[in-house]
Amino acid sequence: MRTLWTNAALYLPDGRREQGRLLVDETGRIEAAGGAELTASGPVRQIDAEGLTMLPGFVDVHMHGGNGYNVMDARYESLDGISRFHAAHGTTAFLATTNTSTGERIREALRCAAAAVERGVGGAELAGIHLEGPFLDVVRRGAQRKEDVRPPTPEEIDQFLEAGGGHIRLVTLAPELPGGLEAVRRFRGRGVTVSAGHSDATYAQMEAAVEAGVTHTTHHFNGMRPLHHREPGLAGAGLLLSELTTELIADGIHVHPAVVRLLFAVKSPGRVCMITDAVGCCGLPDGDYGHVRMTGGQVYLKDGETLAGSSLTMLQALRNVLAFTGLPLEAVLPSLTSVPARQVGLDGRKGTLEAGKDADFLLVDDELRLVATYVRGREVYRREEPAAE
Incomplete structure (x- = not known):
């Protein structure tokens, strides 16, 4: 299923979007990237990334x-x-x-x-x-x-x-x-x-x-x-x-x-x-x-x-x-x-968050501490949160 990430501070080639959205297709490629105006038709799973920054x-x-x-x-x-x-x-x-x-x-x-x-x-x-x-x-x-x-x-x-x-x-x-x-x-x-x-x-x-x-x-x-x-x-x-x-x-x-x-x-x-x-x-x-x-x-x-x-x-x-x-x-x-x-000739599919490229991105907090890493839309790392007392 396609995934729509919402509410991240998103870094795109033309600048930062405060309420950024990233739409990732079933193959792990970026279908669209933009601001709050970006919408997705059809079945989609939404993930709210509020409070986080998304970097390529x-x-x-x-x-x-x-x-x-x-x-x-x-x-x-x-x-x-x-x-x-x-x-x-x-x-x-x-x-x-x-x-x-x-x-x-x-x-x-x-x-x-x-x-x-x-x-x-x-x-x-x-x-x-x-x-x-x-x-x-x-x-x-x-x-x-x-x-x-x-x-x-x-x-x-x-x-x-x-x-x-x-x-x-x-x-x-x-x-x-x-x-x-x-x-x-x-x-x-x-x-x-x-x-x-x-x-x-x-x-x-x-x-x-x-x-x-x-x-x-x-x-x-x-x-x-x-x-x-x-x-x-x-x-x-x-x-x-x-x-x-x-x-x-x-x-x-x-x-x-x-x-x-x-x-x-x-x-x-x-x-x-x-x-x-x-x-x-x-x-x-x-x-x-x-x-x-x-x-x-x-x-x-x-x-x-x-x-x-x-x-x-x-x-x-x-x-x-x-x-x-x-x-x-x-x-x-x-x-x-x-x-x-x-x-090294990877810019056709790596390096920026743009439509057609691999969904390779990071979620970081306000102090640039890594929260999660995604490669082709798949989570390959997530920070362990301390257990609640």
């Missing part, structure tokens, strides 16, 4: 794990666990993001993720794959193992594309590597968005990369040549080249709050793509987890110096950006919804 669901295009699960586990159970954990923190669609490793281990993770895309998972929708590496610059490899970083070859690219089964939507590579620009063109020819990351590229090299088809940067300011007044590097290119959309980890650790404010001011929210870069220990207590240590929510290699992902969630990222920038909610929302969806 968050799309995380760069996430490695959570709640003890990792994409590189190459197990369906891990991907399902990741999807359920992040659905409880506002994510309604995500890309399973691989790590740099041996070719066979990466291909195993790609095959597992591709199968899970087709099978479906129980929480946030697994909407595709992000191949992060192994084609990275050893100088900017971050927490990636030096032994596993390598230049691209057409043969290995094709092996990864085959293992991904047509579900790789985003790849991170260093375009300045030998064969880097050819790799950009090869991935673009298969419909994959190419992001420059873990890269020591100069500004001129990034101009060439953009000409070859790069449209995205990976966790901007991190894992790249920094901005310098004599050599702007990848960091400067991301700020200045209009073709580039910049990922951002807004945990206040990877990027200083003032620089978060700077990025939004220079690029505008329409060219900032919020991500978590969450790893397996996200959501767990502080402690040692394999080769990383989490202390106070900060995740480092055990050398204590190299950041190794984050424990951030998308909902907390939203709260942080609001606090760091002073921007209103409606200005920041696209960076977590329509921008990531656009960047």
